[in-house]
Amino acid sequence: MGNKLKQNLRMLCLLMMTLIVQGVWAQVRTVTGMVSDGKDPLIGVTVQVKGNAKVGTITDMDGKYTIEVSSPGTILVYSYVGYQTTEKMAGKNASLDVVMKADDKSLDEVVVVGYGTMKKSDLTGSVSQLKAEDFKSGSNLSAQQLMQGAFAGVNIAQNSGKPGGSTTIRVRGGTSVNASNDPLYVIDGVPIDASAGSGQSNISTYNNDFFDQESANPLSMLNPNDIESIDVLKDASATAIYGSRGANGVIMITTKKGKAGVQQLNYGYSVGFSTAAKKLDMLSGDEYRKVCTDLGLPLNDGGENHNWQDEIMHTALQQSHYLSFMSGGEYTNYRASLSYNNNGGIMRGARNESYSGRVNINHSALDGKLKFVLNMNYGETHSNQAPTSSTVGSEMGTSMLYEAYVFNPTLPVYTSDGDYNDVRPYRVQPLSYIDELIDKRNNKRFIGNLKADWNFYKPLTFEVNIGYTNNSQDRNSYISKSNLLGENSGGRVTVQRLKDYSKLMELILKYNQQFGDHRIDAMAGYSYQYFWNEGINTAAYGFQSDEFKWYNLAAAKTIESITSYAESNKLISFYGRAN
Known part of the structure; x- marks a missing residue:
C-alpha cells in the first residue's frame, strides 16, 4: 500500500511540473506592430524590453517590428533620436502600434555659435554640443580629453x-599644407591662439638638444569642473564668422555661472595611479650572457641582472583638489573656483603640478535691460620633463627610453666611485637622465573679459566685449658635465623666455524679432584684436661646476647662441549674420 501511494505521488508531481512548464511556455509570445510619427513610419526605432537590454529589435523600412515578450505585464520601451521615449505595456495584444511625439525640448536647446547663441531648430550649419552632464568620468582629465570620442568628425x-x-585636434581632417591645422579656441567669447607661448617658429633650437619642443597645452589652465558646455563649429557656414582663423573649425567653451537663488559650496578630491600598460620583453642578464657566449661576442659582465625599463619607470601618484562656491540674488550672481592638480609621470623624474582660479560675475540693471558679465581665469603649470626622446637628434641618437632598451642588463647602477655606470664613449646609463638631464618649465596664463549687453529697444541689443589674455613660458634645461652627453662640452644649458598677450575689443549690434510664424535673427559686428609676441633663447656650455646650471651663465666658458625676437600684428574685422 505504501509503495502504491509513493507511486501515485510521483505521478502527481510529474503532472504538476508538466502543467507549470506548459504555463511558462504559454506566456512567451510574439508581439508585432508599427511605429510612426502619426503620419509616416519611423525607420530604425529601438524597441526594447524594459529592464532587459538583451531583448530588443529595431523597426524596418516600413516602421514595423517583431519582438518576443514573456508576460502580459512586460513593458516595451521605444526610443528614437529627436523623439520622446515612449513606454507601452504589451498586455494580451498580438499587435501593438505606437505613435511617437517629436521632442520639441531638444530642438529648443540653445547652442553657442559665433558671437551669439541659436536654437538647435534654427541651425543651418554643422554644430555639435557637449554638456557638462555628458562629460566622461575620470580623474585629471583635460578639456581636450573630455571631447575625445564625443564629436563626429573631430579627431583628438x-x-x-x-x-x-599637449594634444592634437583636427576638425574634419587637415586642410592646410604649410600652415597650422589647429582649430580656433574661443573661451567665453575670447579667442585663444593654440600656438601661443610655443615660440617654435621664432626661436632657433640649440644643437644637440635632447629635450623636445612640444608646445604647451593651450587649455591647461582651464579646469574641466568649470566648463558648462563645449560647442564645435565644423563647416564653412558655421566658422566663416571668424574668417580665416576659423578655417580649421572653432571650439567654443562656455564656463559655469552663478544662479539666482542658489547658494552652493562644492569640494572634490580624487586620487589615482598610473603605470605602463605594457613593457617590451627584454633579455634578462642571464639570457644576455648566454647570447653573447653562443655568438662569440665580447661580454662586459657586471654580474647583475637588470630590466632597465623597471628601473626608469614606476607607478605614479595623481591627485587633484577642487573647490567652488556659487551664490546669486535678484540682480547679481557669481561663481568662484580654485583647483590644484599634481600628476606624476610613469617615467621617474617626470611631474606636472598646476594651479588655477576662476571668477565669473553676472549683474543686471534697468529691469534686466542692461547686463554685465565679468570672466577671469588664471592658471600656472610647473613641470619637470623626463627626456624620453631627442627630437633634434645627436651623433649618439640616444634618449632615456632608447637606452633602457639597449643598455647592458648585467651592469650595476653605480660604479665603485658612486657615479652612474656609463659605457663610455658609447652608451648612457638610463637612470642618469633623471638627475643629470634637467628640463623645467613654468607656464602662466591669464584670460579675462568684460561684456555689457544693452537692450535699449525691444528687438535691438548692443553688446560690448573687452578681453585680455597674457601667457608666459620660462624653460630651463641643463645637461650635467658628469653625464656622457655633456662631458665633452663641460655641461650644457639652455634658457628660454617666451611671452605673448592680446587685447580685444568687439562691438556688436543684434536684432531679434518674431513676426507670426516667422522670426529674424541678425547681427553685425566690428572686432579689433592686437597681438604681441616676444622671446629670447640662450645656450651656453663649459662650466667648472654643475651647481651653476642656468643661475649663472657668466660662469660658462662659451655662450654659443643668443636668439631673441619680438613681433606684433593687428586683426580688424567686420562681420554679419542673418537667419
Whole structure:
C-alpha cells in the first residue's frame, strides 16, 4: 500500500511540473506592430524590453517590428533620436502600434555659435554640443580629453604620455599644407591662439638638444569642473564668422555661472595611479650572457641582472583638489573656483603640478535691460620633463627610453666611485637622465573679459566685449658635465623666455524679432584684436661646476647662441549674420 501511494505521488508531481512548464511556455509570445510619427513610419526605432537590454529589435523600412515578450505585464520601451521615449505595456495584444511625439525640448536647446547663441531648430550649419552632464568620468582629465570620442568628425590624439602633455585636434581632417591645422579656441567669447607661448617658429633650437619642443597645452589652465558646455563649429557656414582663423573649425567653451537663488559650496578630491600598460620583453642578464657566449661576442659582465625599463619607470601618484562656491540674488550672481592638480609621470623624474582660479560675475540693471558679465581665469603649470626622446637628434641618437632598451642588463647602477655606470664613449646609463638631464618649465596664463549687453529697444541689443589674455613660458634645461652627453662640452644649458598677450575689443549690434510664424535673427559686428609676441633663447656650455646650471651663465666658458625676437600684428574685422 505504501509503495502504491509513493507511486501515485510521483505521478502527481510529474503532472504538476508538466502543467507549470506548459504555463511558462504559454506566456512567451510574439508581439508585432508599427511605429510612426502619426503620419509616416519611423525607420530604425529601438524597441526594447524594459529592464532587459538583451531583448530588443529595431523597426524596418516600413516602421514595423517583431519582438518576443514573456508576460502580459512586460513593458516595451521605444526610443528614437529627436523623439520622446515612449513606454507601452504589451498586455494580451498580438499587435501593438505606437505613435511617437517629436521632442520639441531638444530642438529648443540653445547652442553657442559665433558671437551669439541659436536654437538647435534654427541651425543651418554643422554644430555639435557637449554638456557638462555628458562629460566622461575620470580623474585629471583635460578639456581636450573630455571631447575625445564625443564629436563626429573631430579627431583628438595625445602627443605624448607626459603629464600635462599637449594634444592634437583636427576638425574634419587637415586642410592646410604649410600652415597650422589647429582649430580656433574661443573661451567665453575670447579667442585663444593654440600656438601661443610655443615660440617654435621664432626661436632657433640649440644643437644637440635632447629635450623636445612640444608646445604647451593651450587649455591647461582651464579646469574641466568649470566648463558648462563645449560647442564645435565644423563647416564653412558655421566658422566663416571668424574668417580665416576659423578655417580649421572653432571650439567654443562656455564656463559655469552663478544662479539666482542658489547658494552652493562644492569640494572634490580624487586620487589615482598610473603605470605602463605594457613593457617590451627584454633579455634578462642571464639570457644576455648566454647570447653573447653562443655568438662569440665580447661580454662586459657586471654580474647583475637588470630590466632597465623597471628601473626608469614606476607607478605614479595623481591627485587633484577642487573647490567652488556659487551664490546669486535678484540682480547679481557669481561663481568662484580654485583647483590644484599634481600628476606624476610613469617615467621617474617626470611631474606636472598646476594651479588655477576662476571668477565669473553676472549683474543686471534697468529691469534686466542692461547686463554685465565679468570672466577671469588664471592658471600656472610647473613641470619637470623626463627626456624620453631627442627630437633634434645627436651623433649618439640616444634618449632615456632608447637606452633602457639597449643598455647592458648585467651592469650595476653605480660604479665603485658612486657615479652612474656609463659605457663610455658609447652608451648612457638610463637612470642618469633623471638627475643629470634637467628640463623645467613654468607656464602662466591669464584670460579675462568684460561684456555689457544693452537692450535699449525691444528687438535691438548692443553688446560690448573687452578681453585680455597674457601667457608666459620660462624653460630651463641643463645637461650635467658628469653625464656622457655633456662631458665633452663641460655641461650644457639652455634658457628660454617666451611671452605673448592680446587685447580685444568687439562691438556688436543684434536684432531679434518674431513676426507670426516667422522670426529674424541678425547681427553685425566690428572686432579689433592686437597681438604681441616676444622671446629670447640662450645656450651656453663649459662650466667648472654643475651647481651653476642656468643661475649663472657668466660662469660658462662659451655662450654659443643668443636668439631673441619680438613681433606684433593687428586683426580688424567686420562681420554679419542673418537667419
